[in-house]
Amino acid sequence: QSALTQPASVSGSPGQSITISCAGTSSDVGGDSYVSWYQQHPGKAPKLMIYNVNNRPSGVSDRFSGSKSGNTASLTISGLQAEDEADYHCSSYTSSSTPVVFGGGTRLTVL
Amino acid sequence: EVQLLESGGDLVQPGGSLRLSCAASISTFNTYAMTWVRQAPGKGLEFVSVISGSGGSTHYADSVKGRFTISRDNSKNTLYLQMNNLRAEDTAVYYCAKTFLGSIFWGMDVWGQGTTVTVSS
Numbered sequence: 001q002s003a004l005t006q007p008a009s010v011s012g013s014p015g016q017s018i019t020i021s022c023a024g025t026s027s028d029v030g031g032d033s034y035v036s037w038y039q040q041h042p043g044k045a046p047k048l049m050i051y052n053v054n055n056r057p058s059g060v061s062d063r064f065s066g067s068k069s070g071n072t073a074s075l076t077i078s079g080l081q082a083e084d085e086a087d088y089h090c091s092s093y094t095s096s097s098t099p100v101v102f103g104g105g106t107r108l109t110v111l
Numbered sequence: 112e113v114q115l116l117e118s119g120g121d122l123v124q125p126g127g128s129l130r131l132s133c134a135a136s137i138s139t140f141n142t143y144a145m146t147w148v149r150q151a152p153g154k155g156l157e158f159v160s161v162i163s164g165s166g167g168s169t170h171y172a173d174s175v176k177g178r179f180t181i182s183r184d185n186s187k188n189t190l191y192l193q194m195n196n197l198r199a200e201d202t203a204v205y206y207c208a209k210t211f212l213g214s215i216f217w218g219m220d221v222w223g224q225g226t227t228v229t230v231s232s
Contacts (some may be wrong), residue, residue: 036218038156045222046148046156051211057220089156093216098158098172100146100215105155 003101004029004090011109017078020106022090023071028101030071034093037066037075040105041086049088050075077108085110113137113221115207120226127197127230133190133207133223141165141185144210146219147192149203149228159205160192161215175201197230204228 005023012018022029022037029035033053038046048057050066053073063078073092077084090103119131137143147159160171160181169181180193190207204227208219 032216034216038218040156045206045224046208046219047222048211048218048220051218051220052216057211091156091158091218097176099161099170100158102148102156102158 003094003098004092004103006088006090006103006106008104009107009109011111012077012080013111014080014082016080017076018080018108020075020077020088020090020108022073022075022092022103024073024092024101025071027096028071028092028094029068029073031095032093033068035066035068035073036091037064037073038089038091039084039086040089046089080110082110084108113209115209115221115223117205117207117223117226120205120228122229122231123197124232125198125230128193128195129197129228131192131194131205131207131226131228133192135188135190135207135209137188137209140188143213144215145183145190146208146210146215147181147190147205148208148219148222149201149205150225151200151203154203157203161210162190164213194228197228199230202228202230 037050040046054066204225209221211217211220
């Protein structure tokens with residue numbers, strides 16, 4: 001069982017917006033603003049999409065945005081495109097003995 | 112362009128050992144904390160270990176503490192993961208990843224292609 005909880009799957013049609021949640025505790029997601037999101041296409045390495053809750057690295061589309069409320073972080077993808085179909089993983093720095101925790105991943109299907 | 116290339120993955124028996132390597136094409140390798148992250152078949156990502164730029168500070172996931180050792184040779188731009196007393200549950204693709212902006216706080220922005228470790232008799 002992963003430390004952070006994500007829905008197993010979400011889906012949306014091209015052009016729509018979807019949101020993926022990432023639930024944690026006050027020791028991780030709710031503690032500081034150190035939440036990251038990764039996109040992973042099948043058979044490929046993960047790609048950093050969001051860091052520090054709501055910041056995008058250079059080169060990442062502004063269709064991707066992040067937010068946080070309490071112990072739950074969220075990734076929103078607007079204007080869905082076929083190439084957005086992938087697995088999305090959230091991650092957080094944590095004050096526990098294991099410094100970084102991930103969610104179980106969410107499979108996004110673009111219908 | 113920054114690149115990471117892992118090697119050393121193999122089929123090993125339970126209780127066995129393996130050393131993974133990650134060669135980095137980064138001129139400022141010693142300024143970045145580096146991590147190992149693994150992914151079991153069909154599962155999500157799991158943090159394994161992180162080492163500071165100097166190599167003086169390390170942290171591990173509870174699941175590997177006491178069995179795995181992370182290290183680096185900054186003169187060779189190479190990261191290592193020594194894995195001892197391997198268990199079936201260590202079976203995974205192991206990725207090395209560079210921390211974004213030098214700290215684990217901000218996530219990992221460059222990843223290798225992964226190397227596969229299979230623990231089975």
